[in-house]
Amino acid sequence: MSDAADGDGLSVGRVAARLGVTVRTLHHWDGIGLARPSLRTAAGYRLYTVGDLERLQRIVVYRELGLGLEGIRAVLDDTTTDVPGTLRVQRAQVEERIDRLRELGAGLDRMIDAHERGLLLTVEEQAAILGPGWNPDWSAQARERYGDTAQWSQYAERSAARGPEEWQAVTDAVAALDRALGEAMDAGVTPGGPEANRLVERHREVFASYFPLTRQMQVCLARRYEAEPAFAAHYDAVRPGLAAWFRRVVDASARAHGIDPDTAGWQDRP
Structure with missing residues (x-):
């Protein structure tokens, strides 16, 4: 941040590039009073100081953790806010999302498996359910014959859920x-x-x-x-x-x- 330490500050574009956010986002945060630039040029252009950048970096971190803008404002500005408690609540929500993503990942694995194999049953399960006359190789043969059809995709979607x-x-x-x-x-x-x-x-x-x-x-x-x-x-x-x-x-x-x-x-x- 040495390039902001000369008193001139950094432009909106340079700050946006440094933080990985859009100029529009910085304008929005300025508009709602969450992160306002401390300096302006004679022409009225925004300039951000080192202190502004530090606040913005904290905002970006909290936003990545899933806090809403008002929650971030409370953490940064409200001295009565229980910051550890707020972060613990957010952590619990993150863990819930992680669990959900794991479930989605398992579902995707099963869908991929269904598209590749068709019938998601063990050989023993196939024999028990479909009878001794069932040939476990038939599913692979069907995929080879019909795997590029819409009907195979529909069959795989149903199979993945069963x-x-x-x-x-x-x-x-x-x-x-x-x-x-x-x-x-x-x-x-x-x-x-x-x-x-x-x-x-x-x-x-x-x-x-x-x-x-x-x-x-x-x-x-x-x-x-x-x-x-x-x-x-x-x-x-x-x-x-x-x-x-x-x-x-x-x-x-x-x-x-x-x-x-x-x-x-x-x-x-x-």
């Missing part, structure tokens, strides 16, 4: 839907009828546990259920021919909503 109990609930909902589809097929439910259409809507609701499913996307998914061996085997294990029946049910519902199943594409918006 533990074993939440995944168990999803698994139970899927199993209940599978049973309902098999029972409807046994009962001769006709594609396009009220009961069939209710099952189509239920499928979309259950599937939203992974990512939102438009009707066009549902048509494409139902075709995959029938065409891809792994999917077909799953549904045919519930009821022989269930994958093909469900595709017809979905196609009929799509037509009722003005969608041609033969030309439907993977559209994530209606």
Whole structure:
């Protein structure tokens, strides 16, 4: 601060640069009487002395600690203020923010993990929840195939928020839907009828546990259920021919909503 010791003081710009604040901030502190420059040039420009700089440095420190401007004013100017007590309160608030930031950091780590792995369950948890037929490698294969899609990001966001109990609930909902589809097929439910259409809507609701499913996307998914061996085997294990029946049910519902199943594409918006 030797350059302020010659009696001329420092300009607002030089002080702002030295303290890492803006000129506007210094003007504001001057305007509210928190830190006024002791000198003025003949032209009326502000000049800060060594003593002014010391006060400003204390203000910057207290502001970094989270004190509001009125709190800083009290610490600096009010002789009745319990400064240690005020700082202890502020310390407690800082610790609360630190704890919150740690929680946010843990949440970010989990989100990153979900984007990279998909399913945040141990191999043992996957076997217990998803059944012995589940292959733990499927999640990695799905990321390799779909990792650059919006649906994978949506799936990861949901996965990051779920533990074993939440995944168990999803698994139970899927199993209940599978049973309902098999029972409807046994009962001769006709594609396009009220009961069939209710099952189509239920499928979309259950599937939203992974990512939102438009009707066009549902048509494409139902075709995959029938065409891809792994999917077909799953549904045919519930009821022989269930994958093909469900595709017809979905196609009929799509037509009722003005969608041609033969030309439907993977559209994530209606």
